[in-house]
Amino acid sequence: AAEWGYSPTNGPDVWARLFPQAGGARQSPVDICTSIASSDSNLEMKKLTFAYESQSDLRILNTGHGWKVEAPQSGSRLEGGPLGEDIYQLEQFHCHWGETSAEGSEHTVDGRAYAGELHLVHWNTTKYQSFAEAAQHPDGLAVLGVFFDVGNESNDEIEKIVSTLSEIKFKGQFTDIPDVIDPTTFLPSGLGYWTYLGSLTTPPCNECVIWIVYKEPITVTEEQLVQFRCLSACSGEAEEFIVKNYRPPQPLGNRALRECNA
C-alpha cells in the first residue's frame, strides 16, 4: 500500500481514501478561534496536574515522518482539567514542523501558525490495559500540545533531542538519548490552555484524543528547526528530507472549544 506522507500525492488531502477515519467529524488539528473559546468554570476547579519522572537513555526513532521519543512512564500521571476522574500516562513525545518557520504547527490560533508544535502523548490507564487499546476509544488518549516560537535562546531540552539527530538520519534508525530528559521542562511557564475532543493528526487518525493545547509557546532557535529538517524520510541512500510534517486545520464543526486560564 502506498505510504502516507505530506506530499501532494500521499498527503492530508488524500488520507481519507486509505484511512476512513481521516474524514470524520472530530478530526485534528483545528484552528483555535479564541473568540468562541468558552471559559468553562469546572475546568478551573479541577486543575490539570502532571507529574513526570526524569529519564535517561530514552530511545529516539526516525519514523520517516519525523522523530519520536518513546517514553513509557508508568510513574507519570496527567489528570484533572478535562480528563474527568481518569489518570493518563505518558507514552511518547514527538513534534511537527514546516519548511520555514512561518509554518509548522498543526493547531493554529486565529489563523496564525507557529513554527512548530510538540506533542506529549498520554493514554488512559484507568480504563484501558494498553496504549493500542486506548487508541480505539473516544477518551483513550490525551495529548498536550506546545507551540514553538523562534527566538534567540536555544531550548536546552530540545537541544538534547537535536544532538542525537545525526545518528538517526534515516527512516527506521534509532538511538538512546544519553542526557536526562524531564518532560516538565517542555511545558511553558504559563499553564493556560484550550481543550477540545479530536483525533490523531496522522493516519489512522483515530478519533480518540482529548486535546490540551497550551496558550503560551516555548522558544526554540532557527538552527534547532533546521536540524529537524535534515532528517530523511527514506531508509536508503536516497535523500528526501522531512521538511514538513504538519496536517492543516480540520473543521471544528459543532465541537465545544473550552479554555482554562490556569
Ligand SMILES: NS(=O)(=O)c1ccc(S(=O)(=O)NCc2cccs2)s1
Ligand atoms: N500527532 S498526534 O499526537 O495526534 C499522534 C499521531 C500518532 C500518534 S501514535 O504514535 O501514538 N500512534 C497512534 C496509533 C497508531 C495505531 C494505533 S494507535 S500520536
Ligand SMILES: [Zn+2]
Ligand atoms: Zn503529533
